[in-house]
Amino acid sequence: MQEPVRVDIIVTCKLGFERVVASLIKELCPECRAVPSPMGYMGLVLVEAPTQNIEVLANNIREKVPEAEKVFKVDAECNARLQELGECVKPLASGISSDESFAVRTVRRGKHDYTSLDVNAYIGSVIKEATGARVDLENPDKVVLIQILQDKAYVSIVPGSEFYRKMAPTKFPMYKLYRRMVVTHEPYLGPPDASYVMGTRIGREIQCFEVGKLVVAPVGAVEAEALQRFLRGVIDGQKSRLGIQKKSYGREVHRTEILVQDMYQFVRSWHGKPLIIFEPEGEPVSRVGGELADFIIEKVFREKKELGVMVGAREGIPSGLFRYADFVLDVAPGVVISTDLALTSGLIAIGTAVHDKLLGLDLSDGVEKLAE
Structure with missing residues (x-):
């Protein structure tokens, strides 16, 4: 034609x-x-x-x-x-x-x-x-x-x-919040293939959000080979996602640091810093969203503190640690969220609670600079 x-x-x-x-x-x-x-x-x-x-x-x-x-x-x-x-x-x-x-x-x-x-x-x-x-x-x-x-x-x-834009003036770049987070994740220590695959998924998740640090935190003594498979998956998953980000993003990408520490010792070392635990025993995020947003903005943006976020796996976060958390949150009451979705669900819940309040602030007071 x-x-x-x-x-x-x-x-x-x-x-x-x-x-x-x-x-x-x-x-x-x-x-x-x-x-x-x-x-x-x-x-x-x-x-x-x-x-x-x-x-x-x-x-x-x-x-x-x-x-x-x-x-x-x-x-x-x-x-x-x-x-x-x-x-x-x-x-x-x-x-x-x-x-x-x-x-x-x-x-x-x-x-x-x-x-x-x-x-x-x-x-x-x-x-x-x-x-x-x-x-x-x-x-x-x-x-x-x-x-x-x-x-x-x-x-x-x-x-x-x-013309649609990914970052319109009505949006706050949430990676500036996620970079101030230290995520503590219980390792998934199941069958060999499952441990590795779950590790790759979690590795991709933490790098996708550009979390500041990931602490893989076993509870007490664990089987070394199972932990090694999980850690190898985390590292491989992170590298995979990081490579994609570097090719496609028009800005500098933060590489998430990966550490290993016993969960109880992590909580001891985190004393005095803001801490959120995601477990089904907690309060629904929707019920405390406003309070949560105010807390994060005050602690992370104004006081310039890191925010600790804890996520369980097969056994979950020990309930004795709940006493040391500022918030224990349930993302979806009545739903048991699988390990590979738990972290993403929690981070999105935090971002959703905080986002609009960040936009409502007068950025001339330095909040934008504090977020960097």
């Missing part, structure tokens, strides 16, 4: 779904032309709607075609030359008021004598001069999206909310 003479809507989708999306769009609009993978570019469908109201059709695609990831109405089209792009964007700048923020984002397909960053900088200066609006690359009110397909450029002005 040839490319449409005019492009009214650009739809993005997961690779391999181009023909499915094009077919569904044709069902919504039989008179439209929908071109999957134009010029061989996968994940893309170009739509020409000669008789349809373009805005209505775009909304219909958003509502009725879940296979469509993003749906952009094309506001202007021109040749893919920088100067021509600048002239093309100027009339559209009226859609951005002087009290709004904006960002320019460019997706470039094909070979050109400029980069996507060149386009962003040049078009950004054109819009700023025309409107007086401020640039906000993190949380813009409007996004000027420029999609370049070889010798053609398509411009769309869309709300900033169209």
Whole structure:
């Protein structure tokens, strides 16, 4: 199929779904032309709607075609030359008021004598001069999206909310809390294969959350070979997750330190520091969530103390240690949580209780710096 003479809507989708999306769009609009993978570019469908109201059709695609990831109405089209792009964007700048923020984002397909960053900088200066609006690359009110397909450029002005972000201004980076934690975990000493596999899962968990330290804490004397298998699994699981984080994160990753200490001796050495134990005998997190959040913010963020978190395995945390904990918590009353899920459940419960209160604080008082 040839490319449409005019492009009214650009739809993005997961690779391999181009023909499915094009077919569904044709069902919504039989008179439209929908071109999957134009010029061989996968994940893309170009739509020409000669008789349809373009805005209505775009909304219909958003509502009725879940296979469509993003749906952009094309506001202007021109040749893919920088100067021509600048002239093309100027009339559209009226859609951005002087009290709004904006960002320019460019997706470039094909070979050109400029980069996507060149386009962003040049078009950004054109819009700023025309409107007086401020640039906000993190949380813009409007996004000027420029999609370049070889010798053609398509411009769309869309709300900033169209672009999902993992770390929006309404979120606090919880790894800053988890890095201040020392997790004490009873080793899982079962059959040989089970001990190793359980260890790998726990190793991946502690590294996933970037916990400050993990203390593997047996209760008294244990069989050495079983403990060795569990520890090998923990280390292998941690290394596996750490390697993925280093490749995919756009920030420095904290490597969780792994230690071994008898559980009773750990509690003795932890005297005077904040301590939370997760066991079914405790209070439901939902009942004490507010008190828990205030306690953690005060101790960890303001007093800059480490937070101890204890999680059991097959036998659980000895009840005599409950007296030394500030909180004994039950994540899911009535549910016996398996060992490989217990730590994750507890850490998520703490993060959920604390998160919104952190956002409600005035960060000018130093809480953000204390969290680092």
